[in-house]
Amino acid sequence: MKKVKIYVTLRESVLDPQGSAVMGSLHKMGYGQVEDVRIGKYLELMIADGEKDIDALVNEMCHRLLTNTVIEDYRFEIEEAVSQ
Amino acid sequence: MKFAVIVFPGSNCDLDMYHAVKDELGEEAEYVWHDSTDLSKYDGILLPGGFSYGDYLRCGAIAQTSAIMGEVKKAAEAGKPVLGICNGFQILTEAGLLPGVLLRNKNLKFMCHTVGLKVENAHTMFTNQYTQGQEIRIPIAHGEGNYYCDDETYEKLKANNQIVFTYEDDFNGSRNNIAGIINEQGNVLGMMPHPERAVSDLIGGSDGLGLFRSIVKQWRESHVTHA
Numbered sequence: 001m002k003k004v005k006i007y008v009t010l011r012e013s014v015l016d017p018q019g020s021a022v023m024g025s026l027h028k029m030g031y032g033q034v035e036d037v038r039i040g041k042y043l044e045l046m047i048a049d050g051e052k053d054i055d056a057l058v059n060e061m062c063h064r065l066l067t068n069t070v071i072e073d074y075r076f077e078i079e080e081a082v083s084q
Numbered sequence: 085m086k087f088a089v090i091v092f093p094g095s096n097c098d099l100d101m102y103h104a105v106k107d108e109l110g111e112e113a114e115y116v117w118h119d120s121t122d123l124s125k126y127d128g129i130l131l132p133g134g135f136s137y138g139d140y141l142r143c144g145a146i147a148q149t150s151a152i153m154g155e156v157k158k159a160a161e162a163g164k165p166v167l168g169i170c171n172g173f174q175i176l177t178e179a180g181l182l183p184g185v186l187l188r189n190k191n192l193k194f195m196c197h198t199v200g201l202k203v204e205n206a207h208t209m210f211t212n213q214y215t216q217g218q219e220i221r222i223p224i225a226h227g228e229g230n231y232y233c234d235d236e237t238y239e240k241l242k243a244n245n246q247i248v249f250t251y252e253d254d255f256n257g258s259r260n261n262i263a264g265i266i267n268e269q270g271n272v273l274g275m276m277p278h279p280e281r282a283v284s285d286l287i288g289g290s291d292g293l294g295l296f297r298s299i300v301k302q303w304r305e306s307h308v309t310h311a
Contacts, residue, residue: 014232015257017190065149068142068178070185071232 097133131172144174173274184233190257194227200252220291
């Protein structure tokens with residue numbers, strides 16, 4: 001069993017109005033040091049051991065469903081996990 | 085002409101689409117559930133607006149994996165007209181049938197009002213009843229209608245006349261005010277505004293009728309019955 005942690009972020013070329021709104025609030029709260037806020041997604045998958053290479057499997061799922069590579073980048077970490 | 089109105093869990097403009105085709109156009113229409121695997125008996129495919137699968141993950145992302153989408157792709161490849169409105173447009177981009185993607189509106193708000201559109205290409209199977217450059221008024225209702233594509237894709241859209249409708253005003257942040265685009269082949273149209281909500285003067289306007297009439301006209305001309 002593997003625990004896969006996937007981080008999805010908006011590509012740099014894509015504007016993030018949500019991030020801008022949050023930055024505006026942070027500034028109003030006095031955190032003027034904040035120069036940029038980008039909001040992304042975090043996904044956690046528990047994947048049973050199988051024949052297919054886990055990296056290839058995660059990449060495939062990211063491309064087919066979990067992310068839209070027109071606007072998003074992703075990276076992931078794989079950890080050993082114990083089945084529950 | 086027989087239309088399929090695809091229904092996903094969370095579609096909510098399917099009834100309006102059906103009404104536009106059946107009652108205003110006088111053509112045939114049937115609802116087709118998202119897990120169906122055959123669209124062969126239909127001449128045109130309509131993907132309605134709504135919030136398929138609650139817009140979870142990304143709008144249109146989960147609907148794109150439905151069984152019916154394989155059939156929609158086949159229909160598109162066969163040259164049948166495929167029209168995606170609002171959530172239908174989002175699904176078509178996620179399915180890769182149209183380029184680009186729809187992002188959150190730049191002001192982060194769900195917006196619902198009637199807007200002015202310009203017909204940028206009146207030479208498509210969806211717009212032959214309009215004139216080039218015609219201004220029409222069609223309602224919008226979306227939170228994620230901010231069309232985005234990279235420079236290369238935009239140049240290609242422009243060069244191939246794939247930009248079919250643009251907004252008169254920029255209210256959602258769409259690249260170059262793009263409101264609707266067509267695929268290269270010219271038989272798949274995606275647009276955020278709702279022409280199916282503008283088919284009767286009684287309820288605020290009929291500028292959307294031309295779009296449906298265009299599809300039917302094109303179909304009739306290419307399907308002449310040899311009795």
